[in-house]
Amino acid sequence: MTIEMEPQTTPEVGGMGHSVKRKEDPRFIQGQGEYIDDVNLPGQLWLDIVRSPYAHAKIRSIDASEALKIPGVAAVITGKDLEGYKLHWMPTLAGDMQMVLPVDTVMYQAQEVAAVIATSRYAAADGVAAVYVDYEPLPVIVDPFEALKPDAIVLRPDKGPDKQTNHIWHWESGDEAKADAALAAADVTISQDIYIPRIHVASIETCGCVADWDPVREQLTLHMTSQAPHAIRTVLALVAGGAGLPIYEHNIRVKTHDIGGGFGGKVPVYPGYVLAVAASFLTGKPVKWIEDRSENLQADSFARDYHIHAEMGATKEGKITGLKVKTIADHGYTDAAADPSKFPAGLFNVITGSYDFDNAFVEVDGVYTNKPPGGVAYRCSFRVTEAVHAIERMVDILAHDIGKDPAQLRMENFIQPEQFPYTTPTGWEYDSGNYGAALTMAMEMIDYEGLRKEQAEKRERGELMGIGISSFTEIVGAGPSHTFDILGIKMFDSCEIRVHPTGKVLARIGVQTQGQGHETTFAQIIAEELGFPVSDIKIEYGDTDTAPYGLGTYASRSTPVAGAATAIAARKIKEKARHLAAHLLEASADDLEWTNGKWSVKGSPDRFKTIQEIAFAAYTNHPQGMEAGLEAVDYYDPPNLTFPFGSYICVVDIDKGTGQVTVRRFVAVDDCGNIINPMIVDGQIHGGLTMGFAPALYEEITYDERGNNLAGTFMDYLLPTAMETPAWETGKTITPSPHHPIGAKGVGESATVGAPPAIANAVVDALWHLGVRNIDIPMTPQKVWKILHEKGVAP
Template structure:
């Protein structure tokens, strides 16, 4: 089957299995117990072949060829390829200028860092029920998908069934976090089985299958070089990345962006010149490379630049808050064009940083740390001042399979003033029903309890690209606001007609149009809704509804300042998070309770990645740990208490000024934890420690430094 990234992927392995747990056969049975019995009857003889587990070996001259099926292709999605196991090279920026700046700078810091392979692992695994009606030729698929409309398009292309005869229903789904964007082999198997058998076929993963075969994230092997003058002013940034994509190139990125939006890695800082080079390679591991609660490869980008800022701060002996301040893009410089081509929409970083440093008494913390260090104790302070890029968006920049990344909303106001609204996005727990209803209620002055929001059914919702990359508020929310304004514009014409005045004579107030200067002369939105179905101006069509396909002019750039304090037990290596203070600026805040909830959740997922999540493999490519016994999901007990704060710097191009928020806390907190853990050892010359910061790994560092000697 074709992948979203332009490669082909086996539905069931034919001749060659490319990774452990790859699907080789399917059993259809009346229930799960019979299916499990039947599975025992399937015998597969595997003949061992040489494997590549370490991506650094993928392009060796004597490396085994992993994909004979594409060996002659000069590109699999993006090209050209320079080795049979090479997928793409993607480079951006001014290479010569960057090299020149690096050669002439006062100081250059360089660090290799691995962002390990992690899995989004929503609590509900993937699954579907496919039901093909042989008589009508209709296919209905209930599926755990973050992008049901794209699934419909893919299924139509694969099956030859017209899109109009395919109905994809993504009902309430149990979390996604990027894992439920793609189309998996087992969905295809279930659909084919239903077409062949003419019966509904249900496929539900177990957790082991989920962790072993569905889309994981990261696996970026990064080298950063940051050049600066002696005062810490940045001169250049150079980044090289080796990306392990597994056995098939099936990462979920906008088509033209094989490394996603990674080039936003200049962060919140003025970086005069930069260059990024990313090579993607095949290995004998499950395919993936999705955005785990982040926009495409933005977690990796933010991690890189925030780590490099810390390392530069250590090299120059300039405090990490101070060095960030010296390099911030200033409020008056927005919109700011970065050296790698992005136009940051708005921000006020110095204000946000000052607010956080004051709130936690940064000077006091540093004093306490100095005292602790004198006593031989390990205390670390982490700081990040990150900028995200979200809302994968402008169709001129982004598409999936050629479909531009717009978003849609359709609003119908009924005669009695209640509203049915449908969107192309799909909530996986972000409370779209509340946020969208609130937008409509505010724009139209109709009560939110009479507004019904529906998503996820491709038969009824307008086409949309789905929910991931913090798209819902930046793009879907914008479509909702614009559609509501179209409704209001028509309502205004009806009001003018009813009141026998010109539109210019009307003022809008909360839920009604009023004639200027004539108290009592007014029509409420409910009255207008009724009139829309019986008394409209001549020449106007009846009804009160609007659709908007919103194609935004730019991405949005939410940002945050996070500060963490950790205490490390020098005999066990256990990292205790004493404090975590998160200030987010997501522009206009539509529903503060929902925003807070998203931040708590994102921080907790960031904590999971920073402190324990990884997918380790042995040298034969066996995944060492694919259940919750091994894969870290923090519980009530480990999870820190979160303190949240905010500033508000609206996006100038979003109809409501909103920027999106759910991903910032994940993206921002991970380097903040690393910053804190490394900071605990900074006085001993340690500049970087790779994720995750498990007690075992931290203890190894302590032991290596000889800090665990008992008197």
């Protein structure tokens, strides 16, 4: 079920609203994609990394003598070597410091300890096995609540005399006094602890790079898998500058290739990249580093790890009156989140969700532990998933507590369409929404009334069936420069369009594609604005020597920010084309009107010039006094964020004997504003739903008390395959963003954000009558079975 958007262009042009087939797919389906491990340069050396078995230990000594005897091993780099260049520490994107290699203390299991450079991958791995590190194990802190105790050892003594604590920062939003008063006055109050566990994006392509320092030309080319190549270039230039190395930003070229999955895990600057650059600089040869699967799962940045305590107040009829949330955020040994500077807890204060109430207070405390950097991303970087999970769980608990249908309670609390733009009690201005329409569509699609009847009948028979709803509001498109920056760089984004004389178009964008289909959708935006067919438009990205500066692709920001820049750049071209057309038609520019790729004289539709004719004239017959050419660039500073939303309904059946949860049906109604390519949006939703289903039922990174990662392979970190994944049913409503040039809102992360609470709510709904109020995700068979066993239901 979908509310259709009528395309304004022909299928041949393929502007917005057409399901144009993806321009990138022919190379992928023919096995011709080029991923980082496909890049091999002449004379290339290999880098492999010695990693710590301990989660916290002093390094007494490192003995590389045996490694250096292995044929092919060229060098072993340690933290002490880097210290000589002041390269042993580097900044994180959150402005904290992380180690490239430790000089004296390791902080988490699998941390980089030394790098072996060799002439082959095998020799490098043999070298790693032969490096002997003498460690003195230290006490390990894996629990952030333990880390905050006054007698806890201080994990980061480097932070300076006034920061001798494991507490990193405190952040709060909203009005605490008003929230307290609302809770005190409420007829009904509920409170709940909710843990959102540590998870890993586990992209199929791990991280890697080929660093190529050319000592003659003093040029560094860094081939890598990055979602934010310009940011990487700037960080590298700053790190090199701090080290006094002659590697300057104009001589650094970061080049991405096809990316086998990003999901936020390829935003940070990992030590491996810096080590490869340092090794290439030292040897004068290209150096390649490719992570293996276990390194990726044990050492790269993680997501979530939020310990949430929420309290909600309401009238006895179920009208929400207040919300108070206290959260402990486990960031591991360094805060490496890619959050904007002013938002150490991301946009977590969107936690008031889709609901209209006046009083909310949210506070988050970041904490160091002996784990790798946490809180980075999992197809949602800015803590929106955590916020949506908490509010949607709380709303469901409230509904069950007062005996009201969860759908009805949501309908009665939704912000109404006429209230937009709506300012939340934590200060966000939601641009547009129609939450009731989306939930109504989802309920019709799944036959909600019929399911509730079926559930009642099954419960009579002792069968466990649950129905869960999630009516989420997303917050994406960071962001306006007055509020949003990363390491000081404002979160604008960019597009440069060049129209060639024969009417073909090259456009370069500041964002990166890692599966989203930018080569198609950004061409469609230009097709929509200028009338060139999509087939005549080439989109380039990911080469910092040619693409305009941009902050990259994460947090669903490509379409809201760079998509807007693309539309605005196209409109600049359209305006110049108007003056060229006026010259060609010998008419006043004011007398022309634009329709379907042509400027024509008002009232004389036969007198027109097509955009292709105008493009040719821009190089062959432009008027005196006008610059030749037809090009434009735009750096777009969004006036506000965008707020996609949706309503998801999930039906689960639970096996009483095994605790196995089966998702029988899942209906997802999304509203991402105007749609560029319906097929690609559906693909994004399908992928996002699967990446919401995964942490709801399968994925979790756990640690033992010694800080060992217990999910370092795909044997223990369970990814759902096509076998486990339900058949998704999708629907759309369309509520355009009023401030975005093409009314689009972004969709990459909506489903990842919206799906987990729908599934969790369904499972709890199936078990509520047994006295179950909450189950933290992942709701694994053993976790559910244990509850069923305790309740006397399972044997």
